[in-house]
Amino acid sequence: xxxxxxxxxxxxxxxxxxxxLLEAAWDELxxxxxxxxxxxxxxxRAHTGIAVLYRRWPNKDQLVLxxxxxxxxxxxxxxxxxxxxxxxxxxLLTGMGEARATFFATAAASxxxxxxxxxxxxxxxxxxxxxxxxxxxxxxxxxxRAHDRGEIDLEHIPSAVLAMPFDLVRHDLLMGLKPLxxxxxxxxxxxLFMPLVQKHRSRPDRSRIPN
Numbered sequence: 001x002x003x004x005x006x007x008x009x010x011x012x013x014x015x016x017x018x019x020x021l022l023e024a025a026w027d028e029l030x031x032x033x034x035x036x037x038x039x040x041x042x043x044x045r046a047h048t049g050i051a052v053l054y055r056r057w058p059n060k061d062q063l064v065l066x067x068x069x070x071x072x073x074x075x076x077x078x079x080x081x082x083x084x085x086x087x088x089x090x091x092l093l094t095g096m097g098e099a100r101a102t103f104f105a106t107a108a109a110s111x112x113x114x115x116x117x118x119x120x121x122x123x124x125x126x127x128x129x130x131x132x133x134x135x136x137x138x139x140x141x142x143x144x145r146a147h148d149r150g151e152i153d154l155e156h157i158p159s160a161v162l163a164m165p166f167d168l169v170r171h172d173l174l175m176g177l178k179p180l181x182x183x184x185x186x187x188x189x190x191x192l193f194m195p196l197v198q199k200h201r202s203r204p205d206r207s208r209i210p211n
Contacts, residue, residue, distance in 0.1 A: 019074070021046050021053060025067035030102070034064060034110040061118035068107050068130055075099065079138045085146035085197075089189045092142060093169050097179040104170070105177040131170060139166055157200045165193045 024046035028037050039060050043050040057063040077099050080091035107130050116126055143162060147154045154162075165188050172180050 017048075017052070018056065019070070021048070021056065021063075022067045022070040023074075025063050026071050026106075029064060029067060029110060030106050034113040034115050037064065039063065059118070061115055064110060064115055065119060065129055068103075068110070071103055072100075075103075077138060079141050081145070085142065085149075085151045086189055086194060088142045088145070089165060089193065090185060092138060093165060093180070093185045093188065094182070096166070096169055097173060097185065100173055101177065101179045104173040108174055108177065136163060136166060139163075152197050153200065157197055161193075161196050161200065164196070165189060168192075 021042070025037075025042045028042050028045050032041065037060060039050055039053050042060075042063065043053055046052075053063060057066060077092065077095045080088050080095070082088050082091060111123075111126055111130070115121075116123070119126075121129065139162065143152065143154060146152045168188050169180060169185075172184065
């Protein structure tokens with residue numbers, strides 16, 4: 001049974017209420033798991049009535065998907081600025097591993113505990129909904145800085161190469177459900193990624209080389 005809303009609770013509206021509901025759903029998901037989560041338990045945690053949830057999401061699978069999509073937006077991984085591309089990537093990928101380990105563990109457990117079936121999603125659709133494009137949006141900032149510094153030539157690097165470090169980190173997070181070891185991050189950046197981008201540099205402009 002849902003506990004009554006505390007009389008002293010401040011009324012929330014619009015985006016503030018939406019965020020509070022999604023945060024409550026995420027916290028409930030982390031603590032109890034998808035199978036045990038109910039609309040009633042989320043409403044109780046959010047100190048609101050269950051009708052408030054149903055006005056926004058028709059069932060728990062849509063609420064959980066919304067909570068999973070919401071979490072990275074309000075807990076972004078900081079974009080570093082070390083002054084070099086390898087340094088930025090090492091810091092960004094390390095931060096991504098540390099900040100997203102619990103997220104990936106919770107999301108993966110939800111998918112295989114019934115979310116995939118309840119929401120009627122394929123694995124590819126679930127991957128797109130859960131992972132989205134947030135890591136690549138941060139990568140674009142790092143790559144653009146490196147391009148402006150002359151470290152890389154974005155016009156000649158395939159998009160698959162640029163996505164590769166982040167795809168590998170997400171793969172390792174899904175497989176291991178824990179932050180990556182420093183040696184693994186170092187290998188992704190320095191042994192795999194940097195040699196690839198160096199192969200896609202354009203020819204230097206000879207007219208700008210002093211005699």
